[in-house]
Amino acid sequence: MASITDPNTSVKFTSAMEEIHNKQLKTYGEIIDTTTELCQSHRQFVKSALDTCIKKCKDDETVFEKIRTLKTDLEQKNASLREKKRAISEVMDEIQWKEMEKDDIIQKIQKLKDEQAKRKELIESQHKENKYRLKNLQKTRLIFQNHLGMEIRKIVAKTQLDKGEKLQFVFRNIKPSDHGCAYVVTMGIKDNGSYQIVSSDPVLECLPALESQLQETNNLPAFLAKVRKEFISQARR
Known part of the structure; x- marks a missing residue:
């Protein structure tokens, strides 16, 4: 072991310390360099x-903005859809109401057609009946006029209370003492086509009963024959 008094020992120690110090400085420098690189x-x-975070935040903000926009658009579309559904519902209700009105109008039209057909049928029936009655009257007129001296007159009512045409059956050759003396029965036809006896001159008490028989049988010649017979019976009393 070298003595501490040896000059070389001091130099060696100093050199060793410097070498250690340099190594430490180098190591420290490497640490600093590494730390600097790490920093x-x-x-x-x-x-x-x-x-990256800022970009992500911006991207997220863009996404959120799109979501808000889409949500607003969706709400608007939903509101528009609800309005359209309401409008469609109102239109459907109106269409249903129109269909009901249409069915009601069709039923009314059909009812009017049926009523018109019935009225037409009734008019045709009354027309045929009136033609038959006219023919019957003409035949009766010829018979009574040619063989019994009866005259038929047509009279038109002059007042509102007594509307329509009426017929007067004028009988002659009733009274033995005066063959020209007139015996008169006045009659008309009701709206339903039946005969209506208005009056007789002179008055026949049995006229209502004869009228009832006429309405039942509709046989005018037989009615006139009975009226003539009653006039003859009354004239001979």
Whole structure:
């Protein structure tokens, strides 16, 4: 072991210390360099992470804005859809109401057609009946006029209370003492086509009963023959 008094020992020690110091400085420098590199790397990483986060936030904000826009559009479309559904419902109700009105009008038209057909049938029936009655009257007129001296006159009512045409059957050759003396029965036809006895001159008490028989049998010649017979009976009393 070298003595501490040896000058070389001091130099060696100093040299060794310097070498250790240099190594430590080198190591410290490497540590500093590594730390600096790590700090720079960390700053770059943090900056990159921050940039990524900022970009992500912006992207998220854009996405959220789109979501809000889509939500607003969806709400507007839903509101429009509800309005359209309401309008469609109102139109359907109106269509249903129109269909009901249409069915009601069709039923009324059909009812009017049926009533018109019935009226037409009744008019035709009354027309045929009146033609038959006219033919019957003409035949009766010829018979009574040629053989019994009866005259048929047509009279028209002059008042509102006594409407329509009426016929007067004037019988002569009734009274033995005066063959020209007139015995008169006035009659008309009701709306339903039946005969209506208005009056007789002179008055026959049995006229209502004869009228009932006429309405039942519709036999005008027989009715006139009975009226003539009653006039003859009354004239001979």
